[in-house]
Amino acid sequence: MEIFTEIYTGNSKEQLKKIPNNSVDLIVTSPPYADQRKSTYGGIHHDEYVDWFLPISEQLFRVLKPTGTFILNIKEKVVEGERSTYVMELIIEMRKQGWLWTEEFIWHKKNCYPGKWPNRFRDAWERLLQFNKNRKFNMYQEEVMVPMGEWANSILKKLSETDKIRDNSKVGSGFGKNISNWLDRDKAYPTNVLHLATECNNKNHSAAFPEELPEWFIKLFTKENDTVLDPFMGSGTTLVVANRMRRNSIGIDIIPEYCEMVKKQLQPIELYLFEPKAEYEKIKP
Numbered sequence: 001m002e003i004f005t006e007i008y009t010g011n012s013k014e015q016l017k018k019i020p021n022n023s024v025d026l027i028v029t030s031p032p033y034a035d036q037r038k039s040t041y042g043g044i045h046h047d048e049y050v051d052w053f054l055p056i057s058e059q060l061f062r063v064l065k066p067t068g069t070f071i072l073n074i075k076e077k078v079v080e081g082e083r084s085t086y087v088m089e090l091i092i093e094m095r096k097q098g099w100l101w102t103e104e105f106i107w108h109k110k111n112c113y114p115g116k117w118p119n120r121f122r123d124a125w126e127r128l129l130q131f132n133k134n135r136k137f138n139m140y141q142e143e144v145m146v147p148m149g150e151w152a153n154s155i156l157k158k159l160s161e162t163d164k165i166r167d168n169s170k171v172g173s174g175f176g177k178n179i180s181n182w183l184d185r186d187k188a189y190p191t192n193v194l195h196l197a198t199e200c201n202n203k204n205h206s207a208a209f210p211e212e213l214p215e216w217f218i219k220l221f222t223k224e225n226d227t228v229l230d231p232f233m234g235s236g237t238t239l240v241v242a243n244r245m246r247r248n249s250i251g252i253d254i255i256p257e258y259c260e261m262v263k264k265q266l267q268p269i270e271l272y273l274f275e276p277k278a279e280y281e282k283i284k285p
Protein backbone atom coordinates (compact mmCIF):
# COMPACT_ATOMS: atom_id res chain seq x y z
CA MET A 1 0.00 0.00 0.00
CA GLU A 2 1.21 3.53 -0.84
CA ILE A 3 2.12 5.69 2.14
CA PHE A 4 1.56 9.46 2.18
CA THR A 5 3.01 12.55 3.85
CA GLU A 6 1.09 15.80 4.36
CA ILE A 7 2.83 19.04 5.30
CA TYR A 8 0.86 22.05 6.53
CA THR A 9 2.51 25.45 6.86
CA GLY A 10 0.92 27.63 9.56
CA ASN A 11 -0.30 27.73 13.13
CA SER A 12 -1.27 24.28 14.43
CA LYS A 13 -4.30 25.73 16.17
CA GLU A 14 -5.79 26.49 12.73
CA GLN A 15 -4.09 23.88 10.50
CA LEU A 16 -5.22 20.95 12.67
CA LYS A 17 -8.83 21.80 11.76
CA LYS A 18 -8.09 20.48 8.25
CA ILE A 19 -7.38 16.97 9.56
CA PRO A 20 -10.38 14.60 9.83
CA ASN A 21 -11.74 13.28 13.14
CA ASN A 22 -10.28 10.01 14.51
CA SER A 23 -7.72 9.65 11.72
CA VAL A 24 -4.33 9.61 13.48
CA ASP A 25 -2.75 6.64 15.31
CA LEU A 26 0.13 8.43 17.05
CA ILE A 27 1.05 12.03 17.84
CA VAL A 28 4.70 12.63 18.82
CA THR A 29 5.70 16.22 19.34
CA SER A 30 7.84 18.75 21.11
CA PRO A 31 6.15 22.17 21.20
CA PRO A 32 8.14 25.30 21.98
CA TYR A 33 8.69 25.40 25.72
CA ALA A 34 7.55 28.47 27.67
CA ASP A 35 9.73 31.54 27.07
CA GLN A 36 12.28 29.48 25.18
CA ARG A 37 13.91 30.34 21.90
CA LYS A 38 12.21 33.71 21.53
CA SER A 39 14.72 34.68 18.90
CA THR A 40 13.81 31.83 16.55
CA TYR A 41 10.11 31.10 16.85
CA GLY A 42 8.56 33.16 19.60
CA GLY A 43 8.22 32.16 23.23
CA ILE A 44 4.98 31.84 25.14
CA HIS A 45 5.01 33.33 28.64
CA HIS A 46 4.87 30.54 31.23
CA ASP A 47 1.71 32.08 32.76
CA GLU A 48 -0.01 31.90 29.37
CA TYR A 49 1.28 28.51 28.28
CA VAL A 50 -1.73 26.42 29.34
CA ASP A 51 -4.21 28.78 27.63
CA TRP A 52 -2.04 28.72 24.52
CA PHE A 53 -1.82 24.94 24.38
CA LEU A 54 -5.40 23.92 25.25
CA PRO A 55 -7.04 24.83 21.89
CA ILE A 56 -4.29 22.77 20.21
CA SER A 57 -4.74 19.75 22.52
CA GLU A 58 -8.50 20.00 21.89
CA GLN A 59 -7.84 19.56 18.16
CA LEU A 60 -5.36 16.75 18.85
CA PHE A 61 -8.05 14.96 20.87
CA ARG A 62 -10.41 15.25 17.92
CA VAL A 63 -7.99 13.92 15.29
CA LEU A 64 -6.59 11.02 17.37
CA LYS A 65 -8.23 7.63 16.92
CA PRO A 66 -9.82 6.11 20.07
CA THR A 67 -6.99 3.49 20.01
CA GLY A 68 -4.27 6.12 19.48
CA THR A 69 -1.60 7.66 21.71
CA PHE A 70 -0.25 11.20 22.21
CA ILE A 71 3.38 11.63 23.34
CA LEU A 72 4.19 15.17 24.50
CA ASN A 73 7.83 16.13 25.07
CA ILE A 74 7.91 19.07 27.47
CA LYS A 75 9.87 20.35 30.46
CA GLU A 76 9.14 23.14 32.89
CA LYS A 77 11.72 25.93 33.01
CA VAL A 78 13.22 27.56 36.07
CA VAL A 79 11.63 30.92 36.91
CA GLU A 80 13.27 32.99 39.65
CA GLY A 81 15.00 30.01 41.19
CA GLU A 82 11.93 27.74 41.17
CA ARG A 83 10.64 25.20 38.71
CA SER A 84 7.56 26.61 36.99
CA THR A 85 4.36 24.55 37.40
CA TYR A 86 2.84 25.00 33.95
CA VAL A 87 3.38 21.39 32.88
CA MET A 88 1.45 20.15 35.92
CA GLU A 89 -1.30 22.69 35.32
CA LEU A 90 -1.43 21.59 31.69
CA ILE A 91 -1.86 17.94 32.67
CA ILE A 92 -4.77 18.85 34.96
CA GLU A 93 -6.47 20.96 32.28
CA MET A 94 -5.95 18.32 29.58
CA ARG A 95 -7.63 15.75 31.83
CA LYS A 96 -10.63 18.08 31.94
CA GLN A 97 -10.65 17.98 28.12
CA GLY A 98 -11.06 14.21 28.31
CA TRP A 99 -7.43 13.06 28.01
CA LEU A 100 -6.20 10.23 30.22
CA TRP A 101 -2.67 10.82 31.53
CA THR A 102 -1.62 7.20 31.14
CA GLU A 103 2.16 7.26 31.55
CA GLU A 104 5.25 9.41 31.84
CA PHE A 105 8.51 8.41 30.17
CA ILE A 106 11.79 10.03 31.03
CA TRP A 107 14.23 10.94 28.27
CA HIS A 108 17.64 10.75 29.91
CA LYS A 109 19.96 12.93 27.83
CA LYS A 110 23.15 10.91 27.87
CA ASN A 111 25.34 13.68 26.51
CA CYS A 112 23.99 16.81 28.21
CA TYR A 113 26.40 19.72 28.40
CA PRO A 114 28.63 20.02 31.45
CA GLY A 115 28.09 23.10 33.60
CA LYS A 116 27.81 24.57 37.10
CA TRP A 117 24.83 26.39 38.61
CA PRO A 118 24.72 27.85 42.14
CA ASN A 119 21.67 25.92 43.36
CA ARG A 120 21.11 22.96 41.02
CA PHE A 121 22.91 20.43 38.85
CA ARG A 122 22.85 20.19 35.11
CA ASP A 123 19.53 19.12 33.70
CA ALA A 124 19.88 15.70 32.11
CA TRP A 125 16.26 14.67 31.51
CA GLU A 126 13.00 15.69 29.92
CA ARG A 127 9.44 14.51 30.27
CA LEU A 128 7.63 12.50 27.63
CA LEU A 129 4.03 12.56 28.78
CA GLN A 130 1.72 9.90 27.40
CA PHE A 131 -1.96 10.72 26.93
CA ASN A 132 -4.75 8.51 25.59
CA LYS A 133 -8.44 8.80 24.89
CA ASN A 134 -9.21 5.34 26.28
CA ARG A 135 -7.72 2.91 28.75
CA LYS A 136 -7.40 0.38 25.93
CA PHE A 137 -5.08 1.59 23.21
CA ASN A 138 -2.80 -0.06 20.63
CA MET A 139 0.58 -0.99 22.11
CA TYR A 140 3.04 -3.43 20.55
CA GLN A 141 5.37 -4.07 23.50
CA GLU A 142 7.31 -6.90 21.81
CA GLU A 143 8.61 -4.40 19.24
CA VAL A 144 10.74 -2.56 21.80
CA MET A 145 12.11 -5.46 23.84
CA VAL A 146 15.75 -5.15 24.91
CA PRO A 147 18.48 -7.79 25.34
CA MET A 148 18.62 -9.26 28.85
CA GLY A 149 22.39 -8.65 28.94
CA GLU A 150 24.43 -9.20 32.09
CA TRP A 151 21.43 -8.66 34.35
CA ALA A 152 20.28 -12.22 33.74
CA ASN A 153 23.65 -13.70 34.67
CA SER A 154 24.29 -11.65 37.77
CA ILE A 155 21.06 -10.85 39.61
CA LEU A 156 18.77 -13.56 38.27
CA LYS A 157 21.18 -16.42 39.03
CA LYS A 158 21.23 -15.45 42.73
CA LEU A 159 17.47 -15.67 43.25
CA SER A 160 16.07 -16.41 46.70
CA GLU A 161 13.39 -19.09 47.17
CA THR A 162 10.59 -16.48 47.39
CA ASP A 163 11.73 -14.97 44.12
CA LYS A 164 11.29 -18.32 42.44
CA ILE A 165 7.58 -18.57 43.25
CA ARG A 166 4.94 -16.12 42.13
CA ASP A 167 5.17 -13.09 44.44
CA ASN A 168 1.56 -11.96 44.58
CA SER A 169 0.76 -8.33 45.05
CA LYS A 170 0.31 -7.37 48.71
CA VAL A 171 -2.47 -4.91 47.81
CA GLY A 172 -4.60 -7.56 46.16
CA SER A 173 -4.40 -5.95 42.73
CA GLY A 174 -4.08 -9.39 41.16
CA PHE A 175 -0.70 -8.48 39.72
CA GLY A 176 2.33 -10.41 40.77
CA LYS A 177 5.75 -11.39 39.56
CA ASN A 178 7.79 -14.55 39.30
CA ILE A 179 11.27 -13.32 38.52
CA SER A 180 12.59 -16.81 37.72
CA ASN A 181 10.30 -16.84 34.66
CA TRP A 182 12.79 -14.49 33.03
CA LEU A 183 15.90 -16.63 33.64
CA ASP A 184 16.11 -18.30 30.25
CA ARG A 185 14.88 -15.44 28.14
CA ASP A 186 17.01 -13.44 25.73
CA LYS A 187 14.92 -10.32 25.89
CA ALA A 188 13.11 -8.27 28.51
CA TYR A 189 10.59 -5.43 28.33
CA PRO A 190 12.26 -2.03 28.66
CA THR A 191 11.72 0.47 31.46
CA ASN A 192 10.03 3.83 31.05
CA VAL A 193 13.43 5.60 30.95
CA LEU A 194 14.92 6.21 27.50
CA HIS A 195 18.67 6.76 27.48
CA LEU A 196 19.34 8.76 24.32
CA ALA A 197 21.91 11.34 23.35
CA THR A 198 20.57 14.70 22.21
CA GLU A 199 20.83 15.32 18.48
CA CYS A 200 24.44 16.06 17.51
CA ASN A 201 24.17 16.25 13.73
CA ASN A 202 23.56 19.75 12.50
CA LYS A 203 19.97 19.47 11.34
CA ASN A 204 19.49 23.21 10.84
CA HIS A 205 17.17 23.24 13.83
CA SER A 206 18.19 24.15 17.36
CA ALA A 207 15.86 21.66 19.09
CA ALA A 208 15.71 18.58 16.88
CA PHE A 209 14.78 15.19 18.31
CA PRO A 210 17.34 12.37 18.09
CA GLU A 211 15.84 10.00 15.52
CA GLU A 212 15.70 7.15 18.05
CA LEU A 213 13.10 9.03 20.07
CA PRO A 214 10.19 9.12 17.59
CA GLU A 215 11.39 5.75 16.27
CA TRP A 216 10.89 4.08 19.66
CA PHE A 217 7.35 5.42 20.07
CA ILE A 218 6.43 4.66 16.45
CA LYS A 219 7.49 1.03 16.99
CA LEU A 220 5.65 0.82 20.30
CA PHE A 221 2.35 2.37 19.24
CA THR A 222 1.93 1.85 15.47
CA LYS A 223 2.06 -0.67 12.65
CA GLU A 224 2.96 -0.14 8.97
CA ASN A 225 0.47 2.10 7.12
CA ASP A 226 -0.71 3.73 10.37
CA THR A 227 -0.60 7.54 10.54
CA VAL A 228 1.78 9.60 12.69
CA LEU A 229 1.31 13.35 13.33
CA ASP A 230 3.78 15.98 14.56
CA PRO A 231 1.99 19.35 14.95
CA PHE A 232 5.31 21.13 15.77
CA MET A 233 7.49 19.26 13.31
CA GLY A 234 10.55 21.60 13.16
CA SER A 235 13.21 19.82 11.11
CA GLY A 236 10.74 16.95 10.60
CA THR A 237 12.52 14.20 12.52
CA THR A 238 9.19 12.49 13.30
CA LEU A 239 8.11 12.57 9.66
CA VAL A 240 11.42 11.37 8.25
CA VAL A 241 11.50 8.42 10.66
CA ALA A 242 7.81 7.60 10.08
CA ASN A 243 8.41 7.71 6.35
CA ARG A 244 11.38 5.34 6.64
CA MET A 245 9.27 2.98 8.79
CA ARG A 246 6.47 3.01 6.20
CA ARG A 247 3.98 4.94 8.29
CA ASN A 248 1.89 7.77 6.84
CA SER A 249 2.90 11.11 8.32
CA ILE A 250 1.46 14.57 8.83
CA GLY A 251 3.54 17.56 9.90
CA ILE A 252 2.73 21.17 10.74
CA ASP A 253 5.10 24.06 11.34
CA ILE A 254 4.56 27.78 11.50
CA ILE A 255 7.89 28.54 9.80
CA PRO A 256 7.82 28.03 6.02
CA GLU A 257 11.59 27.42 5.83
CA TYR A 258 11.26 24.37 8.09
CA CYS A 259 8.47 23.01 5.87
CA GLU A 260 10.72 23.45 2.81
CA MET A 261 13.58 21.72 4.58
CA VAL A 262 11.41 18.73 5.54
CA LYS A 263 10.02 18.42 2.04
CA LYS A 264 13.57 18.04 0.66
CA GLN A 265 14.49 15.31 3.13
CA LEU A 266 11.57 13.00 2.45
CA GLN A 267 11.85 9.95 0.25
CA PRO A 268 10.01 10.16 -3.04
CA ILE A 269 6.55 9.24 -1.86
CA GLU A 270 3.13 10.72 -2.29
CA LEU A 271 3.59 14.16 -0.75
CA TYR A 272 0.84 16.73 -0.23
CA LEU A 273 1.71 20.30 0.70
CA PHE A 274 -0.71 22.72 2.33
CA GLU A 275 0.66 26.22 2.10
CA PRO A 276 -0.96 29.57 2.78
CA LYS A 277 -1.05 30.56 -0.91
CA ALA A 278 -1.38 27.30 -2.80
CA GLU A 279 -3.86 25.60 -0.48
CA TYR A 280 -3.20 22.22 -2.03
CA GLU A 281 -0.39 21.08 -4.22
CA LYS A 282 0.52 17.53 -5.13
CA ILE A 283 4.17 16.83 -5.74
CA LYS A 284 4.91 13.86 -7.95
CA PRO A 285 7.64 11.54 -6.70
Ligand SMILES: C[S@@+](CC[C@H](N)C(=O)[O-])C[C@H]1O[C@@H](n2cnc3c(N)ncnc32)[C@H](O)[C@@H]1O
Nearest residue numbers: 011012041207208209232233234235237253254
Ligand atom coordinates in the same frame (compact mmCIF):
# COMPACT_ATOMS: atom_id res chain seq x y z
C1 LIG B 1 10.95 22.26 19.62
S1 LIG B 1 10.70 22.54 17.93
C2 LIG B 1 10.39 20.95 17.29
C3 LIG B 1 11.62 20.22 16.86
C4 LIG B 1 11.33 18.88 16.23
N1 LIG B 1 10.93 17.90 17.20
C5 LIG B 1 12.55 18.35 15.45
O1 LIG B 1 12.93 17.20 15.61
O2 LIG B 1 13.13 19.14 14.70
C6 LIG B 1 9.14 23.32 17.88
C7 LIG B 1 8.67 23.76 16.51
O3 LIG B 1 7.34 24.28 16.64
C8 LIG B 1 7.15 25.31 15.68
N2 LIG B 1 6.01 26.13 16.15
C9 LIG B 1 5.99 27.04 17.16
N3 LIG B 1 4.73 27.51 17.33
C10 LIG B 1 3.95 26.87 16.44
C11 LIG B 1 2.56 26.88 16.15
N4 LIG B 1 1.72 27.67 16.82
N5 LIG B 1 2.09 26.07 15.17
C12 LIG B 1 2.94 25.26 14.47
N6 LIG B 1 4.27 25.21 14.69
C13 LIG B 1 4.76 25.98 15.67
C14 LIG B 1 8.48 26.02 15.63
O4 LIG B 1 8.65 26.70 14.40
C15 LIG B 1 9.48 24.86 15.85
O5 LIG B 1 10.02 24.43 14.64
